[in-house]
Amino acid sequence: MAKAPVSLAGRDILDLESFSVEEYNLVLQTAAEMKKIMKRDIKKVPSLRGKSIINLFYEPSTRTRTSFELAGKYLGADVVNITTSTSSVVKGECLRDTILTVQSMCCDAIVMRHPIEGAAVYAANVAKPVIINAGDGAHAHPSQGLLDMFTLREHGLKDLKGKKMVILGDILYSRVARTNIAAWNKMGADVHVAGPRPLMPYAIESLGVTYHKRIEEAIEGADVIDVLRIQLERQKSGLFPSPREYARIFGLNEARLKLAKPDCVVLHPGPMNRGLEISWDVGYCDQAAIRDEVQNGVAVRMALLFLTLTGGKQIEAAN
Amino acid sequence: MKLLIKNGRVVDPSQKLDAICDVLAEDGKIVKIGKNITETADETYDATGKVVAPGFIDMHTHLREPGLEAKESIRTGTMAAAAGGITTIACMPNTKPAISTSIVVSGIKERAAREGYVNVEVIGSISKDEEGKELAEMGDMLEKGAVAFSDDGHYVGSSRLLMNAAKYITSFDAPLVSHSIESELNADGYMHEGAVSAKIGVPGVPSVAEDIAVARDVLVAGYTGAHIHIAHVASKGAADIIRQAKAKGYPVTAEVTVHHLTLTDEACMGYSTATRVSPPLRSRDHVDAMREALLDGTIDIIVTDHAPHAPEEKDVEFRKAPNGFCGLETSVGVVLTDLYHEGVLTLDQVIDKMSCRPAEIFKLKGGKLAEGAPADITILDLDKEWTVDSDKFYTVGKVTPFEGKKCKGKAVATVVAGKIVMKDGELCGK
Numbered sequence: 029m030a031k032a033p034v035s036l037a038g039r040d041i042l043d044l045e046s047f048s049v050e051e052y053n054l055v056l057q058t059a060a061e062m063k064k065i066m067k068r069d070i071k072k073v074p075s076l077r078g079k080s081i082i083n084l085f086y087e088p089s090t091r092t093r094t095s096f097e098l099a100g101k102y103l104g105a106d107v108v109n110i111t112t113s114t115s116s117v118v119k120g121e122c123l124r125d126t127i128l129t130v131q132s133m134c135c136d137a138i139v140m141r142h143p144i145e146g147a148a149v150y151a152a153n154v155a156k157p158v159i160i161n162a163g164d165g166a167h168a169h170p171s172q173g174l175l176d177m178f179t180l181r182e183h184g185l186k187d188l189k190g191k192k193m194v195i196l197g198d199i200l201y202s203r204v205a206r207t208n209i210a211a212w213n214k215m216g217a218d219v220h221v222a223g224p225r226p227l228m229p230y231a232i233e234s235l236g237v238t239y240h241k242r243i244e245e246a247i248e249g250a251d252v253i254d255v256l257r258i259q260l261e262r263q264k265s266g267l268f269p270s271p272r273e274y275a276r277i278f279g280l281n282e283a284r285l286k287l288a289k290p291d292c293v294v295l296h297p298g299p300m301n302r303g304l305e306i307s308w309d310v311g312y313c314d315q316a317a318i319r320d321e322v323q324n325g326v327a328v329r330m331a332l333l334f335l336t337l338t339g340g341k342q343i344e345a346a347n
Numbered sequence: 348m349k350l351l352i353k354n355g356r357v358v359d360p361s362q363k364l365d366a367i368c369d370v371l372a373e374d375g376k377i378v379k380i381g382k383n384i385t386e387t388a389d390e391t392y393d394a395t396g397k398v399v400a401p402g403f404i405d406m407h408t409h410l411r412e413p414g415l416e417a418k419e420s421i422r423t424g425t426m427a428a429a430a431g432g433i434t435t436i437a438c439m440p441n442t443k444p445a446i447s448t449s450i451v452v453s454g455i456k457e458r459a460a461r462e463g464y465v466n467v468e469v470i471g472s473i474s475k476d477e478e479g480k481e482l483a484e485m486g487d488m489l490e491k492g493a494v495a496f497s498d499d500g501h502y503v504g505s506s507r508l509l510m511n512a513a514k515y516i517t518s519f520d521a522p523l524v525s526h527s528i529e530s531e532l533n534a535d536g537y538m539h540e541g542a543v544s545a546k547i548g549v550p551g552v553p554s555v556a557e558d559i560a561v562a563r564d565v566l567v568a569g570y571t572g573a574h575i576h577i578a579h580v581a582s583k584g585a586a587d588i589i590r591q592a593k594a595k596g597y598p599v600t601a602e603v604t605v606h607h608l609t610l611t612d613e614a615c616m617g618y619s620t621a622t623r624v625s626p627p628l629r630s631r632d633h634v635d636a637m638r639e640a641l642l643d644g645t646i647d648i649i650v651t652d653h654a655p656h657a658p659e660e661k662d663v664e665f666r667k668a669p670n671g672f673c674g675l676e677t678s679v680g681v682v683l684t685d686l687y688h689e690g691v692l693t694l695d696q697v698i699d700k701m702s703c704r705p706a707e708i709f710k711l712k713g714g715k716l717a718e719g720a721p722a723d724i725t726i727l728d729l730d731k732e733w734t735v736d737s738d739k740f741y742t743v744g745k746v747t748p749f750e751g752k753k754c755k756g757k758a759v760a761t762v763v764a765g766k767i768v769m770k771d772g773e774l775c776g777k
Contacts (some may be wrong), residue, residue, distance in 0.1 A: 113403040123664055144550040146618025165666070166548030206548055229545030230553065 037339025222246035372722030402434025402723030414443025432758020497524035513573035526731025532556035558584035620668035655744020683756025
């Protein structure tokens with residue numbers, strides 16, 4: 029692998045706004061190496077031996093938490109999971125004290141998932157270890173953005189310049205949407221969003237996207253469709269009338285997918301509500317890269333941990 | 348006790364006064380204003396090169412006492428006021444218990460007289476315990492010295508209750524101060540809804556939440572004839588509605604905070620809880636509209652909405668932080684820096700909006716430099732350069748969005764009832 033001109037050593041990974049194109053490339057190239065390790069029979073290397081990583085999750089998560097945990101373990105780090113519902117957080121410990129407590133145990137990185145926007149920035153201001161934001165409220169989910177980009181590369185979309193990228197659904201509450209909008213705009217893509225207006229931020233165009241009232245016109249000629257998860261609470265709080273109507277009018281189904289380019293890639297950050305935002309057949313069709321995203325999530329997270337904790341110096345050992 | 352303030356530029360727009368002269372105070376009152384007063388005084392203040400203004404009045408503060416002393420007390424809040432050059436503050440009723448009965452009004456007045464550094468006016472609640480259900484005993488509270496009524500911190504959601512309060516108060520001739528933000532639209536937001544909230548993902552409060560509430564409130568004022576004062580106007584739409592109401596002759600007045608005149612929602616970009624406030628810091632177009640409304644008289648006065656919280660309450664994730672921050676120790680400096688020196692307001696306008704007009708609206712004795720008026724005086728050094736440093740604040744709630752701001756202009760002395768209570772930032776006389 030070429031000598032990296034950039035380094036992420038010691039860097040907090042809080043969002044993708046601050047990533048340069050070179051930094052994206054570094055992570056994605058490293059992730060490709062990591063994916064090779066994952067495919068080995070014995071998928072463990074000592075690159076992060078002696079490093080400790082704490083997964084601090086204030087929200088339920090299957091894929092993100094498990095993939096960060098496995099990513100650390102495949103690289104030889106010690107990984108501890110803290111689920112806040114069984115920690116001192118339930119005794120009322122504030123975020124500052126929880127961070128300082130785990131920091132005192134000499135961890136090297138804290139991977140944090142938190143329901144409130146800005147919590148990762150707050151943690152980074154408090155903590156000395158590397159903070160990796162595994163999702164903060166509706167703000168950012170940088171590893172998801174990177175794994176989506178990695179997955180698109182695998183599907184032949186190496187250069188996103190001028191490509192029509194469409195994000196469907198709940199933009200208002202989605203950290204994945206904000207992350208991908210920032211990342212894709214940085215890569216020169218043409219980003220479109222569509223969905224019911226109550227699920228859109230007030231000044232949606234200011235994010236650098238084109239908004240469509242109906243998903244058909246957004247999908248037309250699309251290279252990529254990223255379908256966001258619709259949380260059922262949103263319907264209960266009155267943002268759209270019913271899951272039934274949502275599926276019928278705003279859901280991605282086979283007929284609507286035909287409006288996109290024939291080789292259009294379908295992404296979904298998961299977990300899917302099949303039959304709501306995405307139909308059963310689309311979820312499993314050849315164009316759906318959804319399960320690739322999960323596997324690539326581990327590789328990208330290995331790359332992030334490796335690059336932030338070692339700066340990439342031991343890449344040879346990893347190979 | 349006589350105090351003589353020498354050689355200052357004495358400015359009081361209410362008296363059309365702007366001249367280099369002396370001010371003599373005796374037993375708490377101004378007894379003489381003129382050139383070369385030669386009388387011997389117990390204390391003489393040389394105000395050469397400084398502006399001598401009627402004491403500044405801040406009609407929107409939270410002293411948190413009784414019940415919430417971890418945030419502020421009458422003592423610390425009035426210390427902050429004295430330090431900032433404010434001679435009279437009005438405290439809002441969202442204490443524990445709320446200021447809903449005459450005994451609490453009396454208690455605050457008495458404690459303020461004993462421990463306070465500046466004058467404290469009391470705003471009682473409109474509804475019992477600010478619960479928005481039944482009217483509080485406003486007549487009783489007025490007799491014990493309350494000057495206005497408000498459920499500040501809460502919108503009076505019940506239009507029936509507000510109508511009854513408005514009709515009832517017409518027997519007493521005191522203003523109702525309305526915290527006008529429609530509650531349901533306000534409930535799920537933590538900052539201004541706009542491009543910044545879209546970007547950083549924080550749920551926003553639409554400005555229309557304020558417009559809707561202000562529209563109802565001015566209509567009630569017009570219908571009942573009750574004086575309704577709109578607290579902390581922050582939206583362009585609300586300012587337009589107040590402008591129309593005034594044009595129709597409705598008995599409406601309004602205030603704007605220092606921060607809504609000077610800060611935008613861009614300040615929220617780093618998720619600093621020091622920017623959490625209600626109404627939220629809004630976008631530039633709203634800030635410009637506030638300045639325009641202040642200049643054309645739509646908005647009458649400038650306030651701080653000094654709303655201190657214990658520092659640890661603000662040291663949390665953005666959405667968990669309570670609304671509000673302190674303002675008494677920065678208001679004069681920020682107004683002089685960003686509005687006076689930037690050419691938005693003249694000195695006469697600054698003094699009018701921060702002293703004369705508040706006294707007029709709320710029928711207070713101060714707000715003027717005239718023989719017989721209370722000797723409440725703010726002395727300004729218009730060119731003094733200083734930096735906001737919350738470590739030096741007297742308030743308990745140190746958090747301010749102006750931390751580190753370089754200011755030009757400061758109150759260098761505060762005189763309350765003829766006594767110097769602050770000189771060069773140091774408190775004295777207590």
